Amino acid sequence: LETLVESDARFLEAARKMNCIMEQHNESETEDRRLQRDERREERIEQREFNHAFLDVLRSLVSAVEKSTKSMT
Incomplete structure (x- = not known):
């Protein structure tokens, strides 16, 4: 029969491994969220740049009109 100490030692080691796995999982999720935020920020920047360029074209067209x-009057 195993002793209580050996049983506790195995339990603690299993708990440490599980804790390590959970920490890695949490870090991975945190990194995924950060990457998604970065992607959304880049998309917003690109959309803003497109909008500014589009407005510049519209202003040019309005000015030309x-x-x-x-000159017609």
Whole structure:
């Protein structure tokens, strides 16, 4: 028969291993969330840059139309 000490030692080792696995899992999830945040931030930056470029084109078109209509009058 095993002694209580040996049983406790195996239990503690199993608990340490489980704790290590859980820590790795938590770190992995944290990293995944960070990567997702970074991706969303990049997407927002790209969308903002596109929106600014689109607005610049619209302003140019409005300006061209205004100049065209002024020259017609």
